[in-house]
Amino acid sequence: MLTTLRRQAGTGLAVLIVFTVLCGVVYPLVVWGVSRLPGLSATAEGQGSVPVVAVDPVAADPAADPYFHTRPSVASLPASGGSNKAQDSTDLLATLDERRAAIAQREGVAPAAVPADAVAASASGLDPDIGPDYAALQTARVARVTGLPVGRVEQLVADATDGRILGFLGEPAVNVPELNAAIAAAASSR
Amino acid sequence: MNDTLAGLLQVAALLVLLAACYAPLGDYMAKVFTTERHWRVETLLYRVARVDPSSGQRWPVYAAGVLGFSFVSIVLLYLLQRLQPVLPASFDRGSVGPATAFNTAISFVTNTNWQSYVPEQTLGNTVQMAGLTVQNVLSAAVGIAVAVALIRGIVASNTDRIGNFWVDLTRAVVRIMLPFAFVAAVLLLVMGVTMSLRSGVDVGGTTFPLAPTASQEAVKQLGTNGGGIFNANSAHPFENPTALSNLFEIFLLLVVPVSLTRTFGTMVGNRRQGSVLLTVMAGLWAIMLTVAWLAETHPNGAAGIAAGAMEGKETRFGVPSSILFGVSTTGTSTGAVNSLHDSYSGGAGGVTLLNMLLGEVAPGGVGAGLYGLLVLAIIAVFLAGLMVGRTPEYLGKKLGRREVTAAAVSILVMPAVVLVGAGLAIALPGTLDALNNDGAHGFSEVLYAYASAANNNGSAFAGITVTSDFFQSTLGIAMLLGRFVPILAILALAGSLAQQRRTEAGAGTLATDKPLFGVLVAGTVVLVAALTFFPALALGPIAEALA
Numbered sequence: 001m002l003t004t005l006r007r008q009a010g011t012g013l014a015v016l017i018v019f020t021v022l023c024g025v026v027y028p029l030v031v032w033g034v035s036r037l038p039g040l041s042a043t044a045e046g047q048g049s050v051p052v053v054a055v056d057p058v059a060a061d062p063a064a065d066p067y068f069h070t071r072p073s074v075a076s077l078p079a080s081g082g083s084n085k086a087q088d089s090t091d092l093l094a095t096l097d098e099r100r101a102a103i104a105q106r107e108g109v110a111p112a113a114v115p116a117d118a119v120a121a122s123a124s125g126l127d128p129d130i131g132p133d134y135a136a137l138q139t140a141r142v143a144r145v146t147g148l149p150v151g152r153v154e155q156l157v158a159d160a161t162d163g164r165i166l167g168f169l170g171e172p173a174v175n176v177p178e179l180n181a182a183i184a185a186a187a188s189s190r
Numbered sequence: 191m192n193d194t195l196a197g198l199l200q201v202a203a204l205l206v207l208l209a210a211c212y213a214p215l216g217d218y219m220a221k222v223f224t225t226e227r228h229w230r231v232e233t234l235l236y237r238v239a240r241v242d243p244s245s246g247q248r249w250p251v252y253a254a255g256v257l258g259f260s261f262v263s264i265v266l267l268y269l270l271q272r273l274q275p276v277l278p279a280s281f282d283r284g285s286v287g288p289a290t291a292f293n294t295a296i297s298f299v300t301n302t303n304w305q306s307y308v309p310e311q312t313l314g315n316t317v318q319m320a321g322l323t324v325q326n327v328l329s330a331a332v333g334i335a336v337a338v339a340l341i342r343g344i345v346a347s348n349t350d351r352i353g354n355f356w357v358d359l360t361r362a363v364v365r366i367m368l369p370f371a372f373v374a375a376v377l378l379l380v381m382g383v384t385m386s387l388r389s390g391v392d393v394g395g396t397t398f399p400l401a402p403t404a405s406q407e408a409v410k411q412l413g414t415n416g417g418g419i420f421n422a423n424s425a426h427p428f429e430n431p432t433a434l435s436n437l438f439e440i441f442l443l444l445v446v447p448v449s450l451t452r453t454f455g456t457m458v459g460n461r462r463q464g465s466v467l468l469t470v471m472a473g474l475w476a477i478m479l480t481v482a483w484l485a486e487t488h489p490n491g492a493a494g495i496a497a498g499a500m501e502g503k504e505t506r507f508g509v510p511s512s513i514l515f516g517v518s519t520t521g522t523s524t525g526a527v528n529s530l531h532d533s534y535s536g537g538a539g540g541v542t543l544l545n546m547l548l549g550e551v552a553p554g555g556v557g558a559g560l561y562g563l564l565v566l567a568i569i570a571v572f573l574a575g576l577m578v579g580r581t582p583e584y585l586g587k588k589l590g591r592r593e594v595t596a597a598a599v600s601i602l603v604m605p606a607v608v609l610v611g612a613g614l615a616i617a618l619p620g621t622l623d624a625l626n627n628d629g630a631h632g633f634s635e636v637l638y639a640y641a642s643a644a645n646n647n648g649s650a651f652a653g654i655t656v657t658s659d660f661f662q663s664t665l666g667i668a669m670l671l672g673r674f675v676p677i678l679a680i681l682a683l684a685g686s687l688a689q690q691r692r693t694e695a696g697a698g699t700l701a702t703d704k705p706l707f708g709v710l711v712a713g714t715v716v717l718v719a720a721l722t723f724f725p726a727l728a729l730g731p732i733a734e735a736l737a
Contacts, residue, residue, distance in 0.1 A: 001250065001254070004250065004251055004254045005254045005257065005258055006258075007254075007258075008251070008254040008255045008257075008258035008259070008355075009257075009258030009259070009261055009262055010258075011239050011240065011241060011255070011258070011259075011356060012255065012258045012259035012260075012261070012262045012263075013262045014238055014239035014240070015235065015239045015241075015259065015356060015359070015360070016259065016262055016263055016266060016328075018235050018238060018239070019324060019327070019328060019363060020266070020320055020324050022363075022368070023323060023324045023327040023328070023363065023368065024319050024320035024321070024323055024324040025319065025320060027323070027327075027368060027371070027372065027405060028319045028323055028402050028405035028406070030372065031372065031375045031376070031379070031385060031402075031404055031405035031408075032385055032386075032387060032402060032405070034375075034376055034379060035379050035385035035386075035404065040379050040380065043379075043382045043383075043384065043431075044379060044383075044384055044385040044386055044404070045384065045386050045388065045391060045400065046384050046386065046391035046393075046398065046400050046428060047391070071505065075421075075422070076308075077396065078310075078390070078396050078397060078398045078399060079308050079310055079311050079399070079420075079421050080310070080420050080421045080422035080425070080426045081308075081421045081422055082422065082425070082501075082502045082530045082533070083501060083502065083530075083533065083653075084502065084530050084532035084533060084626050084627075084651070084652050084653030085493065085501060085502075085532070085533055085626065085627065085653065086491065086493070086532065086533065086539075086627040086631040086653075086734070087489050087490070087491030087493050087494025087495075087497075087499070087501070087533065087534070087535050087536070088490075088491035088492065088493065088494070088536070088629070088631060088734060088737060089491070089493050089627055089628075089631070090492075090493075092493040092497070092501060093492050093493040093496060096493060096496045096497055096501075097496070100496075115498075116496070116497050116498025116499075116500050117498065117500045117505055119496070119497060120497035120498065120500035120501040120502075120503075121501060121502070122425070122502070122503065122504050122505070123422055123425035123502045123503055123504055123527075123528070123529045123530050123533075124420075124422035124425040124426045124427060124504060125422065126398075126422070126426065126427055127427075127504050127505050127506075128427060129504070129505035129506050130505060131505055164191065164196055164433070165432060165433050165434050166434075167191060167196075168191060168195075168196040168199040168200055168203075169196075169200055169203075169433040169434055169436075169437055169511070170432065170433020170434075170436065170506050170507060170508065170511055171433070171505060171506060171507065171508035171511075173505045173506050
């Protein structure tokens with residue numbers, strides 16, 4: 001039995017070396033080659049789905065910020081990750097309340113008006129999107145600080161909003177990096 | 191569109207995609223493992239490795255092939271991690287510590303892909319590609335090979351040969367995993383998944399790590415592996431940028447395990463035998479999905495309500511796409527995540543845990559799901575035989591002492607490892623410090639860890655800190671036992687079935703291609719899990735859901 005095992009392991013080593021070249025060098029490099037095609041290379045290099053560094057809503061300076069905020073992140077950036085807190089966690093509940101109060105103060109609304117996704121940390125810590133309700137909540141502040149008309153900001157929010165793909169996949173989402181770039185451009189061209 | 195309707199349409203789209211692939215892929219795989227023809231690249235490999243592809247192996251030799259191959263794979267993967275500083279494109283990420291390297295080597299070779307490290311800060315391109323991507327392909331191929339050997343044992347008559355492991359492995363890699371993974375990788379690129387050989391991309395002064403993602407992501411899902419190239423796994427925008435890529439990734443992790451039931455039906459010459467198993471898998475999956483979805487849309491914890499269940503979920507996925515992924519990834523042995531299972535409600539988190547504790551047969555891992563369910567089908571036939579007092583038969587083979595013993599060993603090892611492992615961990619004083627949550631949920635974190643390891647799933651209630659030598663080593667051992675003891679038992683079963691002559695079905699033979707048998711098998715799956723795990727589940731997720 002031991003001889004058989006040793007002989008099979010020897011065969012295994014030869015097979016493993018061949019497959020390491022085939023699956024570990026040739027295969028990924030061919031896929032990489034495909035990713036160099038125009039139209040694919042930008043997203044392949046992380047340009048298309050750029051994550052944004054989320055600002056801690058509790059620590060952020062509320063008054064002067066002219067931009068839309070993302071959801072909170074608890075990742076050790078630039079690595080990704082989330083809180084892993086349970087839904088019955090008292091720690092998490094306290095954190096959520098603190099964030100809700102800070103966001104309500106920043107936007108000048110009642111805490112109850114703050115949507116859930118604004119206070120809940122994402123899984124990746126790099127979520128580039130916010131829900132349409134959270135974008136709407138921030139529109140008045142962004143308009144006030146940048147001096148842009150509210151209607152103009154609302155228009156830019158609508159431009160940065162993606163509905164469900166094919167009408168049913170995923171959730172409607174506002175891409176914050178895209179939106180903030182548009183806000184910056186609009187504000188500087190005034 | 192209303193949220194529920196959109197979610198249901200997404201499930202329908204997934205089912206349509208799977209249904210479209212079921213027959214062609216299943217029959218293609220059956221042909222791959224029955225044809226006499228070798229491809230030229232395969233012949234070349236056989237010559238290099240000095241394998242005689244025409245010679246069949248007895249089951250102990252086949253098993254020695256699986257064990258020997260897995261052993262050298264673990265050693266190579268361990269060495270690659272330890273020697274990372276001298277490997278090219280490692281980006282100064284240093285040598286991986288011995289405990290982590292041990293755990294990770296076992297984890298990827300056993301198709302578990304449990305990760306106790308932060309990949310984007312720990313591993314460079316060489317270990318990712320030549321180490322992890324390779325095992326993503328090979329561990330899946332080994333699973334398929336073992337399932338095929340079992341089918342051959344059922345089909346064969348009066349022989350001691352169950353096929354040739356090297357031929358089965360090679361064909362699974364060259365004809366199934368690699369070509370389909372390539373197509374999937376290209377589609378993922380089109381959907382916006384990253385693929386870079388650079389160390390990172392600068393965004394506003396912060397350098398975010400990049401990786402050769404698409405090639406690994408494709409095979410991570412297709413081979414029900416699940417090890418993320420990033421810490422956040424399929425929640426990371428670089429791995430899973432849109433709701434479309436998300437649906438495609440769910441499809442990829444289901445398509446091979448589901449289609450293998452067709453392969454089974456085709457190879458045994460009665461497709462309804464495969465359909466019955468498929469119905470069991472699909473039924474269990476549908477029940478799990480329904481319960482998890484209801485639980486997650488009605489959170490009962492105060493923090494869950496305050497966060498609208500969005501803690502640990504991505505905006506672009508929301509609750510329905512997260513739950514669909516979570517139920518599918520734990521029902522297969524994938525363990526990839528697009529949301530944090532630790533932050534699911536008691537009910538939904540409990541479903542992901544229970545999905546693994548059922549033995550991962552809804553629909554299970556690549557190969558492992560099919561052989562897992564076949565073993566449970568054999569137990570079901572045996573139970574039915576006991577009830578009517580007849581010698582049980584399955585597909586023309588009598589199930590005697592040897593066959594039922596092998597099936598029982600294969601089934602019992604996982605619960606034993608999970609309960610002993612979790613019990614031991616809970617009894618140790620240091621474990622409390624490793625937990626991220628208190629009370630029932632903290633207990634669930636430990637139970638989930640051992641369930642995930644012993645079932646070779648790899649997902650986690652990831653708040654638990656598993657970097658201590660105790661967790662690294664015991665979870666590593668749990669993965670080894672959970673993978674290889676059932677494989678040995680199943681190959682022994684295959685050998686013993688192959689030796690029998692096929693007998694014709696008589697008037698009293700239980701019809702195993704009828705819906706009634708499906709009910710019996712599903713009942714057996716639930717009964718085995720309920721009897722072994724109810725007390726443990728009551729202390730964890732059930733307590734949390736009822737609180």
